[in-house]
Amino acid sequence: MNAVVVGGGIVGLASAYYLAAGGADVAVYEKKSLGSGSTERSVGGIRTQFSTPVHVALSLSSIAVWETFEEVLDTDIAYRRSGYLFCARTEETAAEFAESVAMQRERGVPSELLSPREAREVCPGLKLEEFRAATYCPIDGFADPHLALQGFATEARKAGVEVHTETPVAGLLRDGNRVTGVEIDGVDGVDGGSGTDPKGEDDAGRTRIESDVVVNAAGPWARQVGGMAGLSLPISPRRRQVLVVDPETPVPEDVPLTVDLDTGSYFRPEREGAALVGGHFSSTDPEAEPDQDPDRYTKGTDLDWTAEALERASDYTTYFGPDSGVKRGWAGLYAVTPDHHPVIEESLPGLITAAGFSGHGFQHSPATGQLVAELALDGEASLVDISGLGSDRFNDTERLEHERNVA
Ligand SMILES: Cc1cc2nc3c(=O)[nH]c(=O)nc-3n(C[C@H](O)[C@H](O)[C@H](O)COP(=O)(O)OP(=O)(O)OC[C@H]3O[C@@H](n4cnc5c(N)ncnc54)[C@H](O)[C@@H]3O)c2cc1C
Known part of the structure; x- marks a missing residue:
């Protein structure tokens, strides 16, 4: 063929x-x-904590490959399994977390529903008064896409x-x-x-x-x-941005990729205390036109988004604050379906x-x-x-x- x-x-x-x-x-x-x-x-995030069975199945089958990538495909992909932590601010989101964790566990995923206090044990910089509940899975992590x-x-x-x-x-x-x-x-x-x-x-x-x-x-x-x-x-290109941040307090490398799901803000440790910070915050999400304006999806981040991303991250963790430094940033495209x-x-x-x-x-x-x-x-x-x-x-x-x- x-x-x-x-x-x-x-x-x-x-x-x-x-x-x-x-x-x-x-x-x-x-x-x-x-x-x-x-x-x-x-x-480069790799996780099992999705809310639908088909996504969990795609994750489990993919993780079986990521785990053996170096032996089978002869490349070290810098795979680090420091977990993912999803945090809920509202009761509604907390209830959805409970449903998702039950579905994930039925499929063999070792995810857990955590109280905010338990969540702070895995992410010591978390401001727990912001949250009602969290979910954590230690087998989640990230690798180097390149x-x-x-x-x-x-x-x-x-x-x-x-x-x-x-x-x-x-x-x-x-x-x-x-x-x-x-x-x-x-x-x-x-x-x-x-x-x-x-x-x-x-x-x-x-x-x-x-x-x-x-x-x-x-x-x-x-x-x-x-x-x-x-x-x-119905596959629509949507612009997303990421910052590499020098935080006020270094983010330890064993801190999970942490998502404040109700605001969309997330961060994960990078090397030597630095962190990647991302999220989409605007109520609008216009379709991107990558062929008309290629720089807008390949080059740096918008100033107002950069300020908001840092502010949102400092709202729920002690790592970030007014003295955080931005090393660089970039934009790319999600291919979004309904x-x-x-x-x-x-x-x-x-x-x-x-x-x-x-x-x-x-x-x-x-x-x-x-x-x-x-x-x-x-x-x-x-x-x-x-x-x-x-x-x-x-x-x-x-x-x-x-x-x-x-x-
Ligand atoms: C900021 C950001 C953060 C992300 N974080 C994560 C994450 O943590 N974890 C995760 O799993 N995913 C993440 N993603 C999503 C992930 O990057 C994409 O889902 C994934 O890379 C899609 O891969 P792809 O091969 O489908 O698409 P692409 O990598 O976009 O490849 C498609 C290719 O097709 C080429 N092409 C288009 N038209 C033609 C044509 N007519 N002829 C020939 N070639 C063509 C393009 O040039 C392109 O290289 C993130 C994305 C962004 C933007």
Whole structure:
């Protein structure tokens, strides 16, 4: 089988790796450089504490890979398991936490519902008067997205995957309802492997590349790529920002990634006492236009957001305050769906979609790559029950089950 993957982010490269491991001839087409979309802007969080069973299942299957990444994929991804702590300010959120923890524990996740006092034992800088309850899971943590991406890319290449960078896919080939390949503008540079066969140029000077399966792993651009085959996927790019902060009190490295869920603020330890601080606070969340204004999603943070992010973080922890220093910051894109769950499906014969991961596509990439390979090679997915992740769920928005643990 030949497969073409559109997008050289972590989802595309994990998919390419597992497709090649299953025996497919694979080519990845990335319009810029590997990881240049959302992946290299992620803070690398990996957690089991989600509010829906399908997200927990994607996490457990992915963590099985993250745990063995160094042995199997030969790359140290700086995986640190200092836990995640979610904190609730309201009774309503506390009640939802109790439901989520019960669901997680039924699936073998060692999460716990904590009182604010117990929460301060795992995060000593927490101002406990702000909170009603918390949930904590010690097996959660984070890894380095850049290293993980390189790990998948290197092993994919070793397995024969062709990786083409600076090569945008400009169109999808169709035969009736079936997607039969991709079109790229001009001829690209190929960096190794066997892969798929170019089938010559069309009238517009585009190179046509036929393949049995095309994987749409274009992240925040997935709606655009789906649109090339007439799909209208509700996957919307939304700008998110992160700061690297020199706190007033150093944040110990064993402090969990801590989320003030009712405000959306979060922080996690970085090296040598520094911390990453993020969150989305505005009541509006306009769709980003990454192609019209690329600097806005790749470069630094807004001044007013920076001030608010620090203020919010200092509101619930003693680590941050007026004397905290901002070392640097960056912005990136979430690929948001109406229920904060991805679309993983065969959208049309020959076209698999794996996109719309909101703020959790880095951590779910190992399971997603395996599911894409199963869909392509076996015709159905078995690792995780993804029957609820088809795009047809958006036809009945009233029935959507929303992920609640979103920051
Ligand atoms: C600030 C921030 C913090 C985050 N924190 C976390 C976190 O803690 N944990 C977590 O799990 N996730 C996190 N995420 C989300 C995570 O980064 C994404 O979900 C994940 O990287 C998605 O990977 P992807 O491969 O689907 O998309 P991307 O990395 O965006 O890759 C898609 C690629 O497709 C390419 N492309 C687009 N169109 C075309 C085309 N026509 N032809 C060829 N190539 C094309 C793009 O250039 C891009 O490189 C965060 C995101 C941001 C912005």
